[in-house]
Amino acid sequence: MPLIKSISGIRGTIGGQPGEGLTPLDVVKFTAAFASFIRKSCGKERLKFVVGRDARISGDMVNLLVTGALNGMGVDVLDIGLSTTPTVEIAVTDSKADAGIIITASHNPKQWNALKLLNNKGEFINAAEGAEVLANAESGNYSFVDVDMIGSYSKDDTYIQKHIDQILKLPLVDVDAISRANFKIAVDCVNSTGGIAIPSLLKALGVKEVVELYCEPNGLFPHNPEPLPENLTEIAKTVIHSKSDLGFVVDPDVDRLAIICENGEMFGEEYTLVAVADYILKNKSGNTVSNLSSTRALRVVTEKEGGKYTASAVGEVNVVEMMKANHAIIGGEGNGGIIYPELHYGRDALVGIALFLTHLAKSGKSCTELRKTYPDYFISKNKIELSPEMDVDLILAKIQQLYKMQPVNTIDGVKIEFDNEWVHLRKSNTEAIIRIYSESDSIAKANLLAHKIMDDIKKIM
Numbered sequence: 001m002p003l004i005k006s007i008s009g010i011r012g013t014i015g016g017q018p019g020e021g022l023t024p025l026d027v028v029k030f031t032a033a034f035a036s037f038i039r040k041s042c043g044k045e046r047l048k049f050v051v052g053r054d055a056r057i058s059g060d061m062v063n064l065l066v067t068g069a070l071n072g073m074g075v076d077v078l079d080i081g082l083s084t085t086p087t088v089e090i091a092v093t094d095s096k097a098d099a100g101i102i103i104t105a106s107h108n109p110k111q112w113n114a115l116k117l118l119n120n121k122g123e124f125i126n127a128a129e130g131a132e133v134l135a136n137a138e139s140g141n142y143s144f145v146d147v148d149m150i151g152s153y154s155k156d157d158t159y160i161q162k163h164i165d166q167i168l169k170l171p172l173v174d175v176d177a178i179s180r181a182n183f184k185i186a187v188d189c190v191n192s193t194g195g196i197a198i199p200s201l202l203k204a205l206g207v208k209e210v211v212e213l214y215c216e217p218n219g220l221f222p223h224n225p226e227p228l229p230e231n232l233t234e235i236a237k238t239v240i241h242s243k244s245d246l247g248f249v250v251d252p253d254v255d256r257l258a259i260i261c262e263n264g265e266m267f268g269e270e271y272t273l274v275a276v277a278d279y280i281l282k283n284k285s286g287n288t289v290s291n292l293s294s295t296r297a298l299r300v301v302t303e304k305e306g307g308k309y310t311a312s313a314v315g316e317v318n319v320v321e322m323m324k325a326n327h328a329i330i331g332g333e334g335n336g337g338i339i340y341p342e343l344h345y346g347r348d349a350l351v352g353i354a355l356f357l358t359h360l361a362k363s364g365k366s367c368t369e370l371r372k373t374y375p376d377y378f379i380s381k382n383k384i385e386l387s388p389e390m391d392v393d394l395i396l397a398k399i400q401q402l403y404k405m406q407p408v409n410t411i412d413g414v415k416i417e418f419d420n421e422w423v424h425l426r427k428s429n430t431e432a433i434i435r436i437y438s439e440s441d442s443i444a445k446a447n448l449l450a451h452k453i454m455d456d457i458k459k460i461m
Helices: 024-042 059-072 085-094 127-139 159-168 175-181 194-204 233-241 269-283 297-304 316-325 349-363 367-371 392-402 443-460
Strands: 004-006 009-013 047-053 075-082 099-103 112-118 153-155 184-188 209-213 246-250 257-261 287-291 309-312 328-333 337-339 378-385 414-418 421-427 433-440
Touching (some): 024 047, 024 059, 024 099, 024 112, 024 127, 047 059, 047 085, 059 112, 075 085, 085 159, 085 349, 184 194, 184 233, 194 209, 194 349, 209 233, 233 257, 257 367, 269 287, 269 297, 269 328, 269 349, 269 367, 287 297, 309 316, 316 328, 316 337, 337 349, 349 367, 392 414, 392 421, 392 433, 392 443, 421 443, 433 443
Parallel strands (some): 047 075, 184 209, 184 246
Antiparallel strands (some): 004 009, 099 112, 378 433, 414 421
């Protein structure tokens, strides 16, 4: 499998020839290129980096390569060990580091790993910065230090607890309300670092009964680790059989949160953000942001509370930039990613759990009853394959022209709105396809809208 190089990092399958997988040579090359970029951008000779990883099988090997390469570049390394993506983000600012590297392939299967790159704010680097790092790597524009300048190495495994402590101090996290609700909660942490963080967080929040499923951080994922409904059948059964009030599922690096209701039904990954935003907006006036492919329900909830909703291009770094520009008090992505700026600018399943449980406890409702308070929207995800010689940009431009009488957003592909429906077309950067996302008040209508646009594309082709 070829390496996939994006603006925020590099990912690939372990093994193979250099440049064709995430080999030790590739890990060292891109780590050194990133360190060189940070040294140039901050103008400091001596740098400090935070490194943390999820529990996947290759994590220890990649961690040794990353920390060794950084030391070889003259970088002092703070290794926080088995951790979560949001915990590493918090550790960068807490330790006053110059940058961070998260060793995780997020929701990808066990054969994958990746380097996610953070700036000194604990946020993903942007497109221009990512392009410079990639250019450094390809040109070999970096050099290692001599023996007297080798960086230091230290380890600190307390940062998950520090992360939890910061969450407990948030004004809108009510531990007393959660404790009084006497919740029984099942969790599936897919045998990664959520197994360390989530049970500890729940106990700190006053949850007395936690039913643990796959909480041993050994990297042996028991099912596809992406928290989608088709992969969550076992936790759904566990919630029912254990008579839990709800269930939580996180991905291997704990930046996405899925919720299962007491009857085993999915709360809906799109509605994780909707519910948390609803709670925040009921307690504080402000604006929200999600990406163009996320549910319209967030806009409905935001406008109901007098706030302004704005859509960003797809990608966490784009959501964060739009949140800052619009002074959003809550935002994220429809894949269960909660970004709560009062804690930090990054998707964070831990703070999502704390805020959701406070909301649920104070509502006095069951999980199912709470879900029914939000408007029902359904998203259909499709794609249309193209031949390599086709001009995708021209096709998208013609679709835009065809629907010029409708509200159209072109900051990331083409998104067309039709009253309470929308369709979003994005070209792939790695395949000759156009991804087509559509939403309506029923899945049948969403599918119908998607196929109408697909027919239009076929006519253009």
